Amino acid sequence: MLSAASPTVALFVHHGRDEATRLAEQARVWLEARDHEVRQEGASMEGVELAISLGGDGTMLRAVDGVAAHGAAVLGVNVGQLGYLTAVEPDDMLSALERYLGGTHRIEERMLLDVQVEGGPRRLALNEAVVERTENGHTVRLAVSLDGEFFTTYAADGLIVATPTGSTAYSFSARGPIVDPAHWAMVLTPVSPHMLFDRAMVLGPRATVRLEVLGERPARLEADGQRIVGTLDPGAVVVCTAADEPARLVRFGGSNFHHVLKQKFGLSDR
Numbered sequence: 001m002l003s004a005a006s007p008t009v010a011l012f013v014h015h016g017r018d019e020a021t022r023l024a025e026q027a028r029v030w031l032e033a034r035d036h037e038v039r040q041e042g043a044s045m046e047g048v049e050l051a052i053s054l055g056g057d058g059t060m061l062r063a064v065d066g067v068a069a070h071g072a073a074v075l076g077v078n079v080g081q082l083g084y085l086t087a088v089e090p091d092d093m094l095s096a097l098e099r100y101l102g103g104t105h106r107i108e109e110r111m112l113l114d115v116q117v118e119g120g121p122r123r124l125a126l127n128e129a130v131v132e133r134t135e136n137g138h139t140v141r142l143a144v145s146l147d148g149e150f151f152t153t154y155a156a157d158g159l160i161v162a163t164p165t166g167s168t169a170y171s172f173s174a175r176g177p178i179v180d181p182a183h184w185a186m187v188l189t190p191v192s193p194h195m196l197f198d199r200a201m202v203l204g205p206r207a208t209v210r211l212e213v214l215g216e217r218p219a220r221l222e223a224d225g226q227r228i229v230g231t232l233d234p235g236a237v238v239v240c241t242a243a244d245e246p247a248r249l250v251r252f253g254g255s256n257f258h259h260v261l262k263q264k265f266g267l268s269d270r
Helices: 018-032 057-070 090-101 257-265
Strands: 008-013 038-040 048-055 073-078 106-110 113-117 122-125 128-133 140-146 149-156 158-162 186-191 201-203 209-214 219-223 226-232 237-242 247-251
Touching: 008 018, 008 057, 018 038, 018 048, 018 090, 048 057, 048 090, 057 073, 057 122, 057 247, 073 090, 113 128, 113 219, 113 226, 122 128, 122 219, 128 140, 128 237, 140 158, 149 158, 149 186, 158 209
Parallel strands: 008 038, 008 048, 048 073, 073 247
Antiparallel strands: 106 247, 113 122, 113 237, 128 158, 128 219, 140 149, 140 209, 158 186, 186 201, 209 237, 219 226
């Protein structure tokens, strides 16, 4: 919901793209002329109601990570290739802001993962958490427990715990299923498993996935492509659950997931 005062807006910018930098300045000038406080990525996000992502899906992931815990909505402006997460094209940015501030938009809630290293840091992830071999390592052995009960031990290059949103990212490249992002579920996908059981599993939204590093080989943990800890030594445990807070994405009109999917993969209407 909008506050009575002008909402505070945060900008998340792909600084490797000149178009994104230009749009960020245009947005800042437009918003400040209308008495909005504008903050840059890296500043405090407390009190921010809207984050504008100017880039691709990677920038969107940073924006969601930056503001989800504060309940802010994220508007994605696509600067680059067609993305799954962005909502509008650059030419439509200012009209999209007018529509948002006028209340003629909808908020699409997406499930977030709560990724916790036992005894260590916690992180929210919109796409996935990945426990995998170190860059120069061999396969890792990971003991997986589901809802407090031991399931099996995987020998693989890694294991992906993905959200429905992340089912079209790394999990998809590892032969995982495509899950409509309207669902709330977790997808457990092994990466190059060295075992007979090599299928992905779709788990319920209330599942608890516990991954323990076994043997003598360390592993690494990433959430949405960002390293959480330097190394997971043998005995380290990662726990994944659905986060209490969702990602809140600004949308206009109906759902476009199937449309974007068709464009991404060049699917024909015939």
